[in-house]
Amino acid sequence: MRRGLVHVLAWTLATGAAVTLSWWGVHTVMAGTAYDPPRALPITAAEATTQESKPLASPSPAKSPAPAPSATSARPTPSKSPSPTASGQVRSYDTDGGRAVFDLGETSAALVSATPGTGWSMQVWKTESWIRVEFSSGADRVSVFCTWHDGPPRVEVGTY
Structure with a gap:
């Protein structure tokens, strides 16, 4: 009986140590990949009445094939609010799949906010010369891609 108890105690300690070490390793790696969440801009009453927005689509069971990537699947909406970095024009x-808002300056851009639609999820990638926001729902993907590496910032929207 005593020998069985020693074995259970040794197994419990070894398992606890393994779980702790694994958690610490994953925590260390994930802490290095986190980014600051985008900041939202306040919308004044005057802007709320003049700013157009189309309702966010919810996924339907019968979907037609996705069209080829095009910049016409999104409407940029200029905003007169000050940007978080006060460097350019804020466009939505x-x-x-959702809404992405960028602060477009003369030589760079910043992500102000990104909000997925109902039933959609979102991922964001950032580098020194581009930002990509991808909305996904099942096999459907919508990508909003802002680049400024070879000139002023430009935004392309693609559905695939």
């Missing part, structure tokens, strides 16, 4: 891009 409404897509079937």
Whole structure:
């Protein structure tokens, strides 16, 4: 009986140590990949009445094949609010998957906010010369891609 108890105690300690070490390793790696969440801009009453937005689409069971990537699947909506970095013009891009808002300066851009639509999820990638926001729902993907590496910032929206 005593020998069995020693074995259970040794197994419990070894398992606890393994779980702790694994958690610490994953925590260390994930802490290095986190980014600051985008900041939202306040919308004044005057802007709320003049700013157009299309309702966010919810996924339907019967979907037609996705069209080829095009910049026409999103409407940029200029905003007169000050940007978080006060460097350019804040533009909103409404897509079937959600909304992405960028602060477009003369030589760079910043992500102000990104909000997925109902039933959609979102991922964000950032580098020194581009930002990509991808909305996904099942096999459907909508990508909002802002680049400024070879000139002023430009935004392309693609559905695939």
